[in-house]
Amino acid sequence: MEKKPPFPYQKQKQLSEYSTFGIGGPARYFAEAREVEQMCEMLAYANQASIPIHILGKGSNSLFDDRGFNGLVILNRIDFLSQEENVFTVGSGYSFARLGGVTARGGWSGLEFASGIPATVGGAIYMNAGANGKETADVLAKVGFVTEKGDLIEFEKCALEFGYRSSSFQKKRGAIVEAVFHLIPSDRARTEQKEILGYRLKTQPYGEKSAGCAFRNPEGESAGHLIDEGGLKGIQVGGAAISKTHANFIVNTGGAKTADVLELITEIKETIYREKGILLEEEIRCIPYDL
Numbered sequence: 001m002e003k004k005p006p007f008p009y010q011k012q013k014q015l016s017e018y019s020t021f022g023i024g025g026p027a028r029y030f031a032e033a034r035e036v037e038q039m040c041e042m043l044a045y046a047n048q049a050s051i052p053i054h055i056l057g058k059g060s061n062s063l064f065d066d067r068g069f070n071g072l073v074i075l076n077r078i079d080f081l082s083q084e085e086n087v088f089t090v091g092s093g094y095s096f097a098r099l100g101g102v103t104a105r106g107g108w109s110g111l112e113f114a115s116g117i118p119a120t121v122g123g124a125i126y127m128n129a130g131a132n133g134k135e136t137a138d139v140l141a142k143v144g145f146v147t148e149k150g151d152l153i154e155f156e157k158c159a160l161e162f163g164y165r166s167s168s169f170q171k172k173r174g175a176i177v178e179a180v181f182h183l184i185p186s187d188r189a190r191t192e193q194k195e196i197l198g199y200r201l202k203t204q205p206y207g208e209k210s211a212g213c214a215f216r217n218p219e220g221e222s223a224g225h226l227i228d229e230g231g232l233k234g235i236q237v238g239g240a241a242i243s244k245t246h247a248n249f250i251v252n253t254g255g256a257k258t259a260d261v262l263e264l265i266t267e268i269k270e271t272i273y274r275e276k277g278i279l280l281e282e283e284i285r286c287i288p289y290d291l
């Protein structure tokens with residue numbers, strides 16, 4: 001018989017409550033890590049018990065399965081922040097948007113673009129989140145990581161690889177728990193951060209349920225522009241629709257199922273491939289029920 005988790009946990013917690021899409025069934029086990037030591041304990045337990053894990057940030061890039069997740073979902077709530085001159089050390093569960101605001105208000109440049117990205121710092125590093133020509137990795141110096149066996153290790157940035165919405169962490173099993181950023185003093189940081197946020201609010205479907213951009217931009221192209229040109233803006237499958245505000249956003253108009261989103265994704269990919277010869281690649285991460 002499976003050994004029960006030795007830490008507080010809940011059963012059958014609905015993942016739709018923890019995804020900005022508002023989609024997803026129940027997690028077999030659901031636990032919150034507020035300290036690095038708790039993350040170590042949870043990962044070590046899952047490893048010994050051979051239970052699949054999913055590290056959950058703000059679920060702002062995640063499409064969960066309607067059946068949920070057949071394993072342990074660890075909600076990352078490690079959210080401290082400390083500063084020494086231009087060096088910011090931050091827990092990976094800290095809000096990435098808040099970090100962008102706090103640092104810009106303090107006159108530090110490098111994370112202005114984070115403002116309005118509804119992520120955790122850990123999720124932003126994992127995805128190498130970016131906007132306005134900047135990416136998370138640009139100002140990252142170090143990452144604290146808990147391995148799948150529950151050991152805490154540290155990576156200098158030079159030991160890691162980052163690309164467009166990709167990072168070495170997408171090939172590792174474990175959890176990012178801490179990050180160190182080196183920022184640059186700037187009188188323009190706050191103004192720039194406010195401009196970026198203002199532009200976002202005008203051009204993206206904030207207030208609607210989505211997981212951000214559905215597709216990566218192909219080299220030299222904009223996925224949103226291609227979808228718009230393909231005449232697909234506004235089309236709907238079940239409760240999932242292409243946003244009328246930004247064609248690269250799929251929104252849950254109410255009661256959308258995972259299958260609705262996946263069908264819409266397929267329809268978009270087939271249309272763009274047929275009309276433009278370009279195969280779009282998903283940016284949204286689909287989290288399967290069984291790993």
Ligand SMILES: Cc1cc2nc3c(=O)[nH]c(=O)nc-3n(C[C@H](O)[C@H](O)[C@H](O)COP(=O)(O)OP(=O)(O)OC[C@H]3O[C@@H](n4cnc5c(N)ncnc54)[C@H](O)[C@@H]3O)c2cc1C
Binds near residue numbers: 117125177206
């Ligand atoms: C309105 C809106 C606007 C957005 N705008 C942007 C944008 O401008 N630029 C951009 O790049 N993205 C954007 N996104 C997408 C999303 O916010 C980013 O991809 C973000 O990095 C996801 O962070 P998260 O904490 O929500 O991760 P989640 O969705 O919770 O997780 C995403 C993946 O990262 C893994 N992960 C999360 N935390 C950890 C951790 N601590 N350790 C190991 N693995 C982890 C998860 O297991 C999962 O595989 C937007 C989304 C929305 C809804």
